[in-house]
Amino acid sequence: MxxxxxxxxxxxxxxxxxxxxxxxxxxxxxxxxxxxxxxxxxxxxxxxxxxxxxxxxxxxxxxxxxxxxxxxxxxxxxxxxxxxxxxxxxxxxxxxxxxxxxxxxxxxxxxxxxxxxxxxxxLIGLDAVTAAAQGTIHSVRMVTRKPPRGLAGAPYLVENGISVDGLTAPLRVFAGSAREAAIGFPANVNVVAALALAGIGPDRTTIEIWADPGVERNCHSIEVDADSAKFSMSIENIPSENPRTGRxxxxxxxxxxxxxxxxxxxxx
Missing domain, CATH: 3.40.50.720 (NAD(P)-binding Rossmann-like Domain)
Incomplete structure (x- = not known):
């Protein structure tokens, strides 16, 4: 070969x-x-x-x-x-x-x-989302929690004057569509873009992003409601040498x- x-x-x-x-x-x-x-x-x-x-x-x-x-x-x-x-x-x-x-x-x-x-x-479970998309998916929701250092410098935070320095409690820094998240956090949430491409698209896929000083890993939770199945998934990724990216x-x-x-x- x-x-x-x-x-x-x-x-x-x-x-x-x-x-x-x-x-x-x-x-x-x-x-x-x-x-x-x-x-x-x-x-x-x-x-x-x-x-x-x-x-x-x-x-x-x-x-x-x-x-x-x-x-x-x-x-x-x-x-x-x-x-x-x-x-x-x-x-x-x-x-x-x-x-x-x-x-x-x-x-x-x-x-x-x-x-x-x-x-x-x-991410986890894109096969399940892709399969469900062959039928009808009603909703896809995602919640991402990252150590503050993994979100620092994101354009959305800079443009909106949101600081994640010195946090002592979780702070929700974004809630909206996958399309909006991809613009505001281009180095942080490629996962939600992949999820959107696998399922119902970037405008109907929603995400919350939290800066959480209580976590050391990049955590993603997903809930999918479809005519073929209702399922939830979660994963905790250990950061690589680049804190924005999991190993x-x-x-x-x-x-x-x-x-x-x-x-x-x-x-x-």
Whole structure:
């Protein structure tokens, strides 16, 4: 079997974990290239890890990779997706919130024959939501609780003069739709964007966001009411070295990559 060539756009906490796993060996997959904001720093890290992979520009990735994993700031999503999708290739998108205001990327994938993959990430139960969406979902509600440091600096907090410093009790900092949350907290709640894409869309999916000094993990609770089932889910994610991102997010990417060439695929 010819290995599937995997590119990584962004070498932060998630990108490095994925690069390391691919370099160590994943059946049917190979690390083909890396793109990063600071190419010199990326090359130095790869060399320090003994990982051999070219560092290329985003627009060159289709020449090297069959699938690119997006591990970069949401602001460069277009620059990552457009070249790959136009070349009829795949992009695994972690910045799901950035997809909501960019439906043209989904249309580009449809028209060119490419594909956008949104992994489960830091969430739980997207298979159940996707299945329920084949019928009728009446409502999807989500509550997120994060340590204050994991929300600090979010545009919504800055614009509304909301401080999460020195909190001694939980503070609800946002309540609204998934679309609004994705705009106000672009680095914090990609989970609700993925949930919305799996279910009833970003305008009908609702979320509360709490800054909670009493938690050390990123906590998400979801309630779904559908004609096929009524179910609730909760998960407590241990933060990675980046407090905005759970450790399980990178593992979710690896699981989704493994499915690309697995002889047994479990889950939708």
């Amino acid at each position: 010819v290995p599937m060539r995997i590119g990584i756009a962004g070498l932060g906490a998630i990108g490095r974990t994925v690069a390391r796993a691919l370099a160590d060996g994943m059946p049917g997959l190979e690390l083909a290239c890396v793109a990063a904001r600071d190419p010199g720093k990326a090359r130095a890290w790869l060399e320090s890890q003994g990982i051999v992979a070219p560092v290329v520009k985003l627009e060159s990735m289709p020449s090297h990779a069959d699938l690119v994993v997006e591990c970069a700031p949401a602001s460069v999503l277009d620059d990552i997706c457009r070249p790959m999708l136009s070349a009829r290739k795949k992009v695994m998108v972690l910045s799901a919130g950035a997809l909501l205001p960019r439906p043209e990327l989904i249309e580009l994938a449809r028209s060119k024959g490419g594909q956008i993959i949104v992994p489960t990430g830091a 399980i997010t990178a593992l979710s990417v690896l699981a989704a990559l493994a499915k690309q060439r697995a002889p047994l695929r479990v889950g939708t």
